[in-house]
Amino acid sequence: MTEQMEKVVKTIFAIAKRHNKGYCFASQGTIQVLLTKYQDWNRSERTVRRRLKDLVDQGYLKVVHRNWFEVNGVKKFRTNLYIFTKKWFEWVGRAARFARKVFSFFRRPKLAINSSPTVKRDLKEAFGNVEILWKSPIKGKPSPLPLQG
Numbered sequence: 001m002t003e004q005m006e007k008v009v010k011t012i013f014a015i016a017k018r019h020n021k022g023y024c025f026a027s028q029g030t031i032q033v034l035l036t037k038y039q040d041w042n043r044s045e046r047t048v049r050r051r052l053k054d055l056v057d058q059g060y061l062k063v064v065h066r067n068w069f070e071v072n073g074v075k076k077f078r079t080n081l082y083i084f085t086k087k088w089f090e091w092v093g094r095a096a097r098f099a100r101k102v103f104s105f106f107r108r109p110k111l112a113i114n115s116s117p118t119v120k121r122d123l124k125e126a127f128g129n130v131e132i133l134w135k136s137p138i139k140g141k142p143s144p145l146p147l148q149g
Contacts, residue, residue, distance in 0.1 A: 008052060023081055
């Protein structure tokens with residue numbers, strides 16, 4: 001998916017999301033205005049139509065042309081209904097998983113060094129009884145305080 005196609009489909013998705021639907025029926029002019037306003041993408045309505053056609057050809061969108069007939073049988077164009085396909089939602093899911101991996105360094109590690117059950121037990125005992133600290137096998141300089149006992 002190219003950057004231009006991504007901007008178009010994200011704009012359509014934002015419209016659909018605003019109304020809590022998996023589809024929208026915005027006009028191509030509205031999509032072009034929203035792209036100019038929010039995506040800083042000042043292109044013609046014809047370019048928007050080409051990107052929409054690319055999205056349909058690649059299987060991200062399905063377009064249903066909504067028409068109606070007048071009394072005398074003349075077919076009139078009404079709107080296009082843009083429906084998001086499974087491929088679009090899979091693409092969004094892959095992008096979300098990638099973002100989670102990229103920003104995972106902000107999260108706390110799953111198992112901290114001092115969170116094992118033995119270390120917690122030793123720390124609880126140490127806080128309760130200072131003599132355990134004196135008898136610990138940690139090598140180094142002896143404490144300046146004399147041992148009582």
